[in-house]
Amino acid sequence: MNWLTNFVRPKIKRLVQPREAPDNLWHKCQSCSEMVFHRELEKSFRVCPHCDHHMRLPVRQRLEILFDNKKWTEIELPSVAADPLKFKDKKKYSDRLKEAKSKTGSKDAIVVSHGTMGGINVVIAAFEFSFLGGSMGTAVGEGIVAAAELAILQEAPLIVIPSSGGARMQEGILSLMQMARTTVAVDRVREKGLPYIVLLTDPTTGGVTASFAMLGDIQVAEPGAIIGFAGARVIEQTIRETLPEGFQRAEYLLEHGMVDMVVHRSKLHESLVQLLGLLLHRDPAAPVLSLDSVGRKRRRRKKEDADRLLASPPDPSIPDESLFESEGDDGSDKS
Amino acid sequence: MHFLEFEKSIAELEGKISELRHMSDADGMNIAEEVARLESKVDKDLKATYSKLSPWQKTQVARHPDRPHCLDYIGALVANFMPLAGDRNYSEDHAIIGGIGRFRGRSVMVIGQEKGRDTKTRLKHNFGMARPEGYRKARRLMELADRFGIPVLTFVDTAGAYPGIGAEERGQAEAIARSIETSLNLRVPLISVIIGEGGSGGAIALATGNIVLMLEHSIYSVISPEGCASILWRDGDQAKAAAEALKLTAQDLDRLSIIDAVVQEPIGGAHRNAQATYQNVGDTIEQHLKNLLEVEGGQLRAKRRDKFIAMGRLSDS
Numbered sequence: 347m348n349w350l351t352n353f354v355r356p357k358i359k360r361l362v363q364p365r366e367a368p369d370n371l372w373h374k375c376q377s378c379s380e381m382v383f384h385r386e387l388e389k390s391f392r393v394c395p396h397c398d399h400h401m402r403l404p405v406r407q408r409l410e411i412l413f414d415n416k417k418w419t420e421i422e423l424p425s426v427a428a429d430p431l432k433f434k435d436k437k438k439y440s441d442r443l444k445e446a447k448s449k450t451g452s453k454d455a456i457v458v459s460h461g462t463m464g465g466i467n468v469v470i471a472a473f474e475f476s477f478l479g480g481s482m483g484t485a486v487g488e489g490i491v492a493a494a495e496l497a498i499l500q501e502a503p504l505i506v507i508p509s510s511g512g513a514r515m516q517e518g519i520l521s522l523m524q525m526a527r528t529t530v531a532v533d534r535v536r537e538k539g540l541p542y543i544v545l546l547t548d549p550t551t552g553g554v555t556a557s558f559a560m561l562g563d564i565q566v567a568e569p570g571a572i573i574g575f576a577g578a579r580v581i582e583q584t585i586r587e588t589l590p591e592g593f594q595r596a597e598y599l600l601e602h603g604m605v606d607m608v609v610h611r612s613k614l615h616e617s618l619v620q621l622l623g624l625l626l627h628r629d630p631a632a633p634v635l636s637l638d639s640v641g642r643k644r645r646r647r648k649k650e651d652a653d654r655l656l657a658s659p660p661d662p663s664i665p666d667e668s669l670f671e672s673e674g675d676d677g678s679d680k681s
Numbered sequence: 682m683h684f685l686e687f688e689k690s691i692a693e694l695e696g697k698i699s700e701l702r703h704m705s706d707a708d709g710m711n712i713a714e715e716v717a718r719l720e721s722k723v724d725k726d727l728k729a730t731y732s733k734l735s736p737w738q739k740t741q742v743a744r745h746p747d748r749p750h751c752l753d754y755i756g757a758l759v760a761n762f763m764p765l766a767g768d769r770n771y772s773e774d775h776a777i778i779g780g781i782g783r784f785r786g787r788s789v790m791v792i793g794q795e796k797g798r799d800t801k802t803r804l805k806h807n808f809g810m811a812r813p814e815g816y817r818k819a820r821r822l823m824e825l826a827d828r829f830g831i832p833v834l835t836f837v838d839t840a841g842a843y844p845g846i847g848a849e850e851r852g853q854a855e856a857i858a859r860s861i862e863t864s865l866n867l868r869v870p871l872i873s874v875i876i877g878e879g880g881s882g883g884a885i886a887l888a889t890g891n892i893v894l895m896l897e898h899s900i901y902s903v904i905s906p907e908g909c910a911s912i913l914w915r916d917g918d919q920a921k922a923a924a925e926a927l928k929l930t931a932q933d934l935d936r937l938s939i940i941d942a943v944v945q946e947p948i949g950g951a952h953r954n955a956q957a958t959y960q961n962v963g964d965t966i967e968q969h970l971k972n973l974l975e976v977e978g979g980q981l982r983a984k985r986r987d988k989f990i991a992m993g994r995l996s997d998s
Contacts, residue, residue: 426995430937431928435913484993491990513881513903515913518927519939522903523992525882526889529861530990553903555854556842556882561862575854575882576844580908584844594849602850 375399377570393611400568400611402548405457405474408507412470412615418461423453423492426484431518439516442478450477455510456489460496464619464630469497472507475549480510482554483517487524490558494531503541503622504532508559512552525557532558541625543618546573546596546605564621565605567596568614573605685741687730691949694723727949734898736924736933740906742898743877747952749959750809751778751793751836754876757959758966759784759791765822767814771851774815776807776843777887779822781831785967790826792819792887793836796877809878810843813856816886820856820863823871830978832870832970835887840905842883860886865986868978872966874944875899875931876951891985892969893939895931896962897946901939902929939992941969 372381377399387394391411392401403411410416433439447453455477460469471493473480490506497504513521535542544562548571555575567573574594582589592598596608609617623630684692698719701712734742742748755762755778762782766773779792794811797803826833842853864871864887873890879901888901895901904912906924911917928934931943944965947954973981 424995426993430993431926433926435909435919435923435926436915487993515904515909515927517993518903519901519929519934519937520993522881522885522901523939523989525858525885526861526865526989527992529858530865530986533862533866533986553882556857556886557861558858560852560855560858574849575842575857576849581844581846581849585846587846589846593846598850602852604852604855 376401391611398569398610400548400570402475402509403611404476405452405472408472408547409457409459409461409470411611412463412505412618413459413461414463414465418459418470420457420459421492421496423456423458423485424488426488429516430484430520431516433516433518435516442516446477450474452477454485454489455480455482456486458489458493458496460500460502463615464623466619466622466626466628466630467500467502468505468622469493469500469502470505470507473509473547475509478514480508480554481512481514481521482510482524482528483514483521484524486510486514487527490524490528491531494535497535497540498538501538501540503543503626504535505543505545505618506532506558506562507545507547508550508554509547510550510552510554510559512554522553525553528558529561532561536561536563541622543621545614545618547571549573551575551577560604563625565607566614566617566621567599567605567608569596569608569610571596573599683746685738685745687734687738687741691723691726691730694719694726698723724948727953731898731946731949735921736900736927736930737906737921739898739930740878740900740920740924742950743900745950745952746798748877749951749955750798751795751838751876753955754793754836754874754959754962755780755782755791757956758963759789762791765825766818768817768821770814770817772814774807774812774818775805776809776811776839777815777819779818781826784834784970785963787970788829788831790822790831790833791836792822792833793876794839794883794887796838807843809839810841811839811883812843812845812848813851813853816842816853816856816860819887820860823860823863823867827867827869830869832872832974833864833867834966835864835871835873835890837873837875837879837884837888837901838877839880839883840878841880842886854882857882857886861889864889865989866982867985868982870970870973870976870981871985872969872973874962874966875901875940876962880905889985889989891973891981891988892941894942894944894962894965894969895934895940896944896951896958897931898950899931900929901931901934902927 371384373384373387374381375394375397378394378397380396382394392403409418429440452474455474456471458471471489493504532542541563543564544559546567550559550573572594573596578589599605600608619630698716701716704712759782762780764780776794778795781790794809795806796809797806823833842857871890873888873893875895877899881903906920907917909923909927910919934940935943944961947957951958
């Protein structure tokens with residue numbers, strides 16, 4: 347590094363490269379391909395106003411919607427061996443780690459924090475997917491263990507929010523061992539009579555799903571989230587069949603009895619506060635975030651639907667209309 | 682005998698030996714001497730080859746079609762074995778064998794993956810790849826053993842849990858997670874032996890023992906070398922390099938303190954002398970079981986949990 351690389355290069359870069367800023371103002375929804383203005387996207391916590399697609403949330407935006415008054419405290423996690431196996435594929439694992447650190451500003455793929463939700467003390471361990479696909483290595487294991495210990499210490503419920511492709515291959519067997527490790531950690535929370543809630547977000551697969559992420563007292567999922575053990579491609583290659591529509595999506599898991607509920611992002615805070623209050627026999631102290639107009643309207647519509655159904659019993663030969671409309675169709679009143 | 686790619690010279694020698702044996706009647710003494718000479722050379726070659734197998738070669742040995750499987754160990758080590766079937770929810774899964782029997786005079790619950798030996802049995806046992814029912818059966822049997830104070834032995838040998846539509850729909854991930862949870866909570870001794878392939882989540886579901894043993898040429902990994910190569914190298918042919926990088930051999934895992942002991946195999950691998958292998962495995966299990974039976978149930982559980990919650994923790998902090 348010298349003054350040349352420090353000062354001159356960025357200026358030249360700016361001259362040479364096309365400016366990126368205008369592109370970032372509009373975001374293309376991966377699901378419906380509609381363009382969404384960035385401010386609108388931030389306001390809706392990265393839920394597409396057109397099709398209700400729940401985009402992945404950076405971990406701190408996630409915490410913002412959950413904690414009261416957007417306030418929380420993050421805890422420092424114990425450090426781990428940086429590259430225990432000296433793993434190298436096409437790239438060194440240590441280099442991949444460095445890149446991920448500088449890209450995300452996080453030490454690893456998990457952030458452990460505590461604060462209040464509806465006035466109730468909670469500990470939240472949330473994954474950062476953009477850090478090496480949220481993969482679970484020893485650092486993530488350390489995070490879950492620390493979160494569990496903190497929850498026990500504070501006698502607070504534990505909420506874990508995975509967003510992970512699974513185990514971190516570059517840590518080999520040590521990452522596999524994190525499955526057992528995290529299982530013990532969350533079990534200890536449950537043994538203390540403290541609620542352990544898992545909020546499954548897109549994607550939750552592999553070794554993460556097959557350990558702590560499926561052991562919640564209550565399993566909540568975000569709409570459309572991919573949740574499963576084996577990857578869709580692996581399954582397709584194994585069975586040589588195309589997969590059913592909506593396979594491994596949150597709604598599919600709900601239908602198959604694998605999660606308790608699928609909750610829209612705009613209702614997450616409220617639903618979790620309600621759950622915690624009920625499990626802990628407490629009235630949430632802080633005012634519950636008011637229902638947004640969307641929720642109320644949707645509920646009214648559901649009631650109307652029910653009335654209509656009662657008036658005219660369903661004819662199985664006619665496909666159910668509601669199957670074809672996505673939940674977000676009434677999202678126009680969000681503006 | 683099925684020969685592996687790196688056993689070519691040994692295969693040739695053994696071919697010669699069997700040829701000579703056919704002629705021995707005709708030519709008398711010289712041939713017997715020659716056979717003995719060749720046999721000692723085979724022994725020497727095997728010793729040399731098997732003492733420095735690469736991780737990829739070990740992977741092949743671990744998957745050797747003639748390698749003793751779960752049912753073979755049960756047949757050799759467990760008397761009065763009574764298989765117990767079903768998860769009481771959905772179905773029986775033949776990929777996981779479970780049942781009670783007597784190991785050296787003592788009641789034990791045995792659970793393990795069975796890969797099958799020929800086309801018919803491979804299909805029956807689904808190549809040792811269990812569905813959620815298999816893990817739920819395992820869980821049920823572990824709880825049963827816990828209730829009656831019966832030690833649990835697990836024999837791990839699987840490429841992984843089965844990736845299929847039905848398996849996902851019925852909660853493969855949850856079934857594995859619960860199996861891990863249950864095995865960590867047992868108040869009876871749990872001894873796990875990786876006898877061949879310890880493939881990822883499907884393996885650890887049965888492998889969180891107080892004592893985890895690995896056969897000398899078995900492997901245990903978070904992902905198969907092929908899978909790892911196709912994801913990280915984007916080239917399935919790099920499996921050899923992936924096998925090196927993953928540190929999946931018994932010796933690596935012993936060094937990393939993931940397992941408690943390596944069980945020696947006869948020269949040339951378990952498949953060359955199955956009886957000796959059963960003996961070694963049986964003796965090692967017995968010795969550890971004796972120690973574990975001295976420990977009180979709550980302690981067994983606590984120690985097992987403490988051991989696994991510390992895995993990956995920086996030791997010098």
